Amino acid sequence: MAAVLELDDIQAGVLRPRPTPYVATYIAFRIDDRKAGRDLMGRISRVVTSAANPQGPLADTSVSVALTYQGLKALGVPQASLDSFSWEFCQGMAARFKDLGDTGESHPDKWEQPLGSPDLHVVLVAVSRDANTLEAALAPAREAYRGMSGITAIWRQDCYAPPNEKEPFGFKDGISHPAIEGSGIPGTNPHEQPLKAGEFVLGYPDEMGGTQKTEPELLGRNGSYVVFRKLHQRVAEFRKYLMTHSKDAADEELLAAKMMGRWRSGAPLALCPVQDDPALGADSTRNNAFMYEADDPAGLKTPGGSHIRRTNPRDAAIAGVARIHRMIRRGTAYGPLLPEGVLEDDGADRGLMFAFVGAHLGRQFEFVQSQWVNDGVFFGAGEDKDPVIGSDPNGVSFTFPKKPLRRRFQGIPQFVVTRGGEYCFMPGLRALRWLSELET
Ligand code: HEM
Helix, strand or coil: CCCCCCCCCCEHHHHCCCCCCEEEEEEEEEECCHHHHHHHHHHHHCCCCECCCCCCCCCCCEEEEEECHHHHHHCCCCHHHHCCCCHHHHHCCHHHHHHHCCCHHHCHHHCCCCCCCCCCCEEEEEEECCHHHHHHHHHHHHHHHCCCCCEEEEEEEEEEECCCCECCCCCECCCCCCCECCCCCCCCCCCCCCECHHHCCCCCECCCCCECCCCCHHHHCCCEEEEEEEEEECHHHHHHHHHHCCCCHHHHHHHHHHHHCECCCCCECCCCCCCCCHHHHHCCCCCCCCCCCCCCCCCCCCCCCCHHHHHCCCCCCCCCCHHHHCCEEEEEEECCCCCCCCCCCCCCCCEEEEEEEECCHHHHHHHHHHHHHCCCHHHCCCCCCCCCCCCCCCCEEEEECCCCCCEEEEEECCCEEEEEEEEEEECCHHHHHHHHCCCC
8 A cells, every 4th residue: 555645744845846937046054053053943844835735825835945964963963863864965965976977077176165065054945936926935934044143044046947947958847757656746657657655755665665764763754865966058069069960950959859858849759759749748748658668679769878768768678677766856947048049158157956856865866877877888888878968078979779870979078067066855844843952
């Protein structure tokens, strides 16, 4: 029987789908004084929204809060409790740079400060359908920390999902989401069986039959690991690459679609391999209703190396089991969009605030980033990498299977550069109160 999730104890940021369009703000804090930090947890626990079915004018508005390992430490969480969190979380994202492919220009030494530093303790994320309602939602949160000595706001990032939901390279995003047992929130692929709740929330059985717990159990229960990464996108470079490696405008769009696995409209190659179908792209009942293996085992429609087939191979024959590497994912644009047709970089910082939510940092986020994005062995493509987000100092290779002759691209430049990020834990509401009452 499926576990019933305690939605009123789980933060909205973990499970609740976001409105379209929306704006979001990330605010990071440093805790300089343990008691002030605990006080903040108590105040914030009264402001954060739960994943329980919301009503009223602020129904699609949420405020969520997450802590880093250093943040839990700054609150004085006992060492035995700290040690019960996953070891990747305890190390923090910057320390994991080699496995994540954050080398060269993406190296933590080059990250925007204070990202990746031990000063980053608490991250508040507010999401709403427009700037006015976001301000209304942030007001009580601001009230909670304004004037508190011992707490310093050290970083802020505003971001947005535009009405057409396109990310800065021009592809419709936010289409594919897993279904989660007991959440009442439907997934988007009718061919995918819902995943066990313990894949995403601690304290429930997962796909492997285990249950992630912390010491004490209450601290982890109904919480999730959250990864956020600020990913700069080289939009002009991406456009120029497509143009110089295609025969004409139609071929350029085909190459872009083969690299992503979807046309820019969101229509999947799996369902319309030859030509874009914008009506299909816009139809949320159809645009994610597909699998790969029976129809397209060789990747003649959706290349095995494309971004979406790599990051979720669905039922395709690969080394391993795709279901244990799924994630809840939110991508939110930051910075000004580069106007259509512009091929020269204007120097503006633009890209994606990528967010992952799951119960297993190692076998979900890190595995996908290291084995599926930055390697090709799992589907028999040697050292090929993700042509959209992969990184390689010698350039990425990508194969576009085609009959009679495949097309092969080598030396693809790096289009995405990591500006920073962190591993956080988003506790349940009871756990936030537990943190506020710590007496160590
Ligand atoms: C700037 C960087 C990125 C861009 C521009 C990007 C863009 C996209 C787009 C346009 C889609 C298709 C829309 C959808 O299926 O919802 C997608 C899907 C996806 N992306 Fe990314 N992405 C980026 C980074 C990442 C990273 C870092 C990961 C994980 C390590 C990731 C994992 C996924 C997954 C799991 C899917 C859904 C695949 C599916 O279920 O078919 N993406 N991405």
